[in-house]
Amino acid sequence: MTLKEQKIGFLGAGKMASAIIKGLLKYGISPENIAAGERWTPAAEAARKDFGIFVTDDNADVVRRSDILIIAVKPKDIAEALSTAGDTEHKLFISIAAGVTINSLEKLVGSNARVIRVMPNICATVLQSATGISRGTNATADDAAIAMEIFSAIGVALEINENLLDAVTGLSGSGPAFIFQIIEAMADGGVYSGLDRATAQMLAAQTVLGAATMVVESGMHPGALKDMVCSPGGTTIEGVAVLEQRAVRAAFTDAVIAATDKSEQLGKKK
Ligand SMILES: NC(=O)C1=CN([C@@H]2O[C@H](COP(=O)(O)OP(=O)(O)OC[C@H]3O[C@@H](n4cnc5c(N)ncnc54)[C@H](OP(=O)(O)O)[C@@H]3O)[C@@H](O)[C@H]2O)C=CC1
Numbered sequence: 001m002t003l004k005e006q007k008i009g010f011l012g013a014g015k016m017a018s019a020i021i022k023g024l025l026k027y028g029i030s031p032e033n034i035a036a037g038e039r040w041t042p043a044a045e046a047a048r049k050d051f052g053i054f055v056t057d058d059n060a061d062v063v064r065r066s067d068i069l070i071i072a073v074k075p076k077d078i079a080e081a082l083s084t085a086g087d088t089e090h091k092l093f094i095s096i097a098a099g100v101t102i103n104s105l106e107k108l109v110g111s112n113a114r115v116i117r118v119m120p121n122i123c124a125t126v127l128q129s130a131t132g133i134s135r136g137t138n139a140t141a142d143d144a145a146i147a148m149e150i151f152s153a154i155g156v157a158l159e160i161n162e163n164l165l166d167a168v169t170g171l172s173g174s175g176p177a178f179i180f181q182i183i184e185a186m187a188d189g190g191v192y193s194g195l196d197r198a199t200a201q202m203l204a205a206q207t208v209l210g211a212a213t214m215v216v217e218s219g220m221h222p223g224a225l226k227d228m229v230c231s232p233g234g235t236t237i238e239g240v241a242v243l244e245q246r247a248v249r250a251a252f253t254d255a256v257i258a259a260t261d262k263s264e265q266l267g268k269k270k
């Protein structure tokens, strides 16, 4: 069965499920092939209205209708969501929850459960997620292939050993928030110097997009690319010196490590 023929259900229709659904619809999956189970909240109403998908507060109905279930509730809500999922046999479960291990997911879904743990990011909404994928004990090669297909449809996906998924969570799962902070702060700098907010934000965002594209397309070390911008005695090295004085690179490294540690801690709570 191709991805476009699969019935995909979501347990939880909040921010991240919506990002993935939006991406899948952009990719060309029919809304008729997507269902979501959600507490009857504004998130549910928005998913129904915005995406035209089937939305219900009956998780078991979503499971019945779907071949693949994407667990998209907060880590603390997984046990409850799965306890209301009804007959989970013969289904593939893909969890996007931070920190929740394959071992605990398999215990919650059932002993023979086909489980895949993934960590996408919010950029799925514009088909630019960076996603790590780890296959559970009973998931087949076909299951891993379909998970790769789903997350490759909404960005870049790679299979990775589960012991590295917390690091993926700290880096690319949480990373968009760090980059949004950079864009906000750079735009503030532009506004400080007289640019209007909209212009400053557009210039900041396009600069991040362009710089990221150069790293991806050239494969060059970012430090070497930085050197290409820094004219001797010029403007850029003045700014770079300020960032170094404020230990900005160390702060970003530490932010990724802190988010990774938190993902590990969430896993130990289970
Ligand atoms: N946000 C992000 O950028 C990313 C998030 N993730 C992971 O995705 C998951 C979801 O995060 P996010 O989308 O941000 O969270 P949200 O709170 O936006 O979405 C979760 C939704 O699930 C609903 N929900 C809770 N319990 C149940 C239940 N038993 N049955 C059905 N629906 C339920 C919640 O309702 P209510 O609000 O009433 O509780 C909420 O609307 C988390 O596990 C997170 O770790 C992964 C990558 C990136």
Ligand SMILES: O=C(O)[C@@H]1CCC=N1
Pocket (backbone or CB within 6 Å): 098, 169, 173, 174
């Ligand atoms: O902050 C969180 O816990 C989730 C997981 C990765 C991004 N957001």
